Amino acid sequence: MRLGPLFPQSSWWLALGLAVLGCRAQGNPALKRGLELVPCHLDLGVLTQNATARADVQLHNPGASAVRLASGASTTRCRWKVLPDAIAARTTIPLAVACQSDLLGRIEEELTILDATRADVVAALRVVGSVEPIIGFDTSFVDLRPEFGQTTSADVHLVGKRALEAAPTVITTGGDVVRVARLAPAAGRIGGFRLSCRGDRVGMHAGSMVVDTGIADKPQLTLSWGCRVPATLAIEPSNPYFNLRVSGDRPTTIVVRSSQSGFRVGSARIIEGPFRATLGRPGPDGSTPVTVRVNNDEIPDEARAVTGRLLIESSDEREPRKEVPLFGFGKVNKADRPASN
Numbered sequence: 001m002r003l004g005p006l007f008p009q010s011s012w013w014l015a016l017g018l019a020v021l022g023c024r025a026q027g028n029p030a031l032k033r034g035l036e037l038v039p040c041h042l043d044l045g046v047l048t049q050n051a052t053a054r055a056d057v058q059l060h061n062p063g064a065s066a067v068r069l070a071s072g073a074s075t076t077r078c079r080w081k082v083l084p085d086a087i088a089a090r091t092t093i094p095l096a097v098a099c100q101s102d103l104l105g106r107i108e109e110e111l112t113i114l115d116a117t118r119a120d121v122v123a124a125l126r127v128v129g130s131v132e133p134i135i136g137f138d139t140s141f142v143d144l145r146p147e148f149g150q151t152t153s154a155d156v157h158l159v160g161k162r163a164l165e166a167a168p169t170v171i172t173t174g175g176d177v178v179r180v181a182r183l184a185p186a187a188g189r190i191g192g193f194r195l196s197c198r199g200d201r202v203g204m205h206a207g208s209m210v211v212d213t214g215i216a217d218k219p220q221l222t223l224s225w226g227c228r229v230p231a232t233l234a235i236e237p238s239n240p241y242f243n244l245r246v247s248g249d250r251p252t253t254i255v256v257r258s259s260q261s262g263f264r265v266g267s268a269r270i271i272e273g274p275f276r277a278t279l280g281r282p283g284p285d286g287s288t289p290v291t292v293r294v295n296n297d298e299i300p301d302e303a304r305a306v307t308g309r310l311l312i313e314s315s316d317e318r319e320p321r322k323e324v325p326l327f328g329f330g331k332v333n334k335a336d337r338p339a340s341n
Contacts, residue, residue, distance in 0.1 A: 273308015
């Protein structure tokens with residue numbers, strides 16, 4: 001999309017005067033020489049993704065001597081198309097600016113022009129705008145955080161140049177913890193979807209909703225979501241591991257606690273792996289230690305690692321049955337059976 005000259009030729013000198021006053025009013029201390037850009041603030045507006053983003057500006061040298069210029073500079077998303085080697089005294093020349101439009105989102109760049117020594121900034125152009133998709137969602141991620149037993153929802157809407165043409169249908173929600181309902185257009189907004197998560201399962205759940213747009217140029221859209229349901233049960237350490245060379249009778253203590261009142265641990269038992277567990281006496285706050293040891297005699301001589309699972313059953317309403325993974329690493333030293341700590 002070529003934006004073209006920003007001022008008609010007949011009003012050039014009036015525009016130049018107003019623009020120069022505007023640039024000087026901004027007071028850029030980096031400008032050590034007297035070149036002026038018209039305009040000094042360029043608004044590209046809303047661009048469609050992958051469209052050509054180009055605009056024309058004017059560079060004016062009001063001084064009594066020519067200024068030699070360095071080669072064209074660029075920023076992350078914008079660049080000068082061509083810069084001359086010099087600009088003569090009291091001369092105005094056209095320049096072209098091109099910006100990337102393949103990346104979605106806001107454009108905020110400052111293009112500078114340096115003198116030939118690259119020691120001075122002789123002019124600066126601020127470029128703003130935004131790039132919208134052909135069709136997409138108005139967010140890149142949906143973050144849902146319901147309390148346990150409650151439901152949290154978030155609405156997403158279609159945006160983009162061809163959003164009105166879409167007939168979107170959900171191919172997959174990306175997981176069974178999230179439900180998706182269609183939203184009809186309302187209050188000047190294009191339709192979309194409502195994602196809801198009920199906090200029935202503690203932990204972090206994640207997935208991606210995939211939608212068929214009904215548009216050949218952009219047949220599918222993907223939207224990632226996360227649903228985090230806070231726990232009240234805490235296991236420390238949450239992933240206990242054992243050095244098999246020095247384990248055996250040497251125990252590892254796991255502390256189980258909950259923020260729920262009246263908490264108690266009913267049992268702690270090994271349901272998988274060469275380990276044994278002993279439930280300790282609860283403390284004043286209800287936290288309870290579980291001692292876990294490795295059964296070296298159950299580990300093959302050639303083994304270099306083992307895994308297991310500890311099952312904790314408690315009065316915690318959110319996680320009454322909690323499985324804790326157990327890991328052991330190294331070669332078992334069966335000749336050395338260290339005493340307990």
